[in-house]
Amino acid sequence: MVRLGKQQVKILELLVEHPDSTILKVGEMLHKKPIMTGSKEYNSICRSLHILEIHGYVERKNGQIKWHSTNKA
Numbered sequence: 091m092v093r094l095g096k097q098q099v100k101i102l103e104l105l106v107e108h109p110d111s112t113i114l115k116v117g118e119m120l121h122k123k124p125i126m127t128g129s130k131e132y133n134s135i136c137r138s139l140h141i142l143e144i145h146g147y148v149e150r151k152n153g154q155i156k157w158h159s160t161n162k163a
Contacts, residue, residue, distance in 0.1 A: 092145045094142075094147075095138070097120070097134065097135075097138050098138045098141060098142055098147075100120060101116055101120065101135065101138055101139065101142065101148075102142065102147060102148070102159055104116055104119050104120065105148060105157060105158060105159040106159050109158045109159070110151060110156045110157070110158050111156065111157060111158075112156055112157075113132065113135055113136060113139065113157070114127070114132070116135055116139075116157070117131055117132055117135050120135065139157055146160060147159060147160060148160060
């Protein structure tokens with residue numbers, strides 16, 4: 091069993107509520123403000139999504155633009 095961090099759990103919750111969200115949309119919901127591509131917040135979300143993808147919790151949809159949770163989440 092993989093132990094997820096607080097941000098990863100919150101991202102999963104957001105994707106369950108808002109399927110097919112982009113990284114920028116997830117960042118906006120997570121940080122309560124718009125984030126920019128390449129910012130530390132954006133990069134942190136990308137890392138979290140990559141970890142969640144490796145463990146099968148999320149899948150990329152339409153390349154790297156949209157994400158959605160899997161049935162595992």
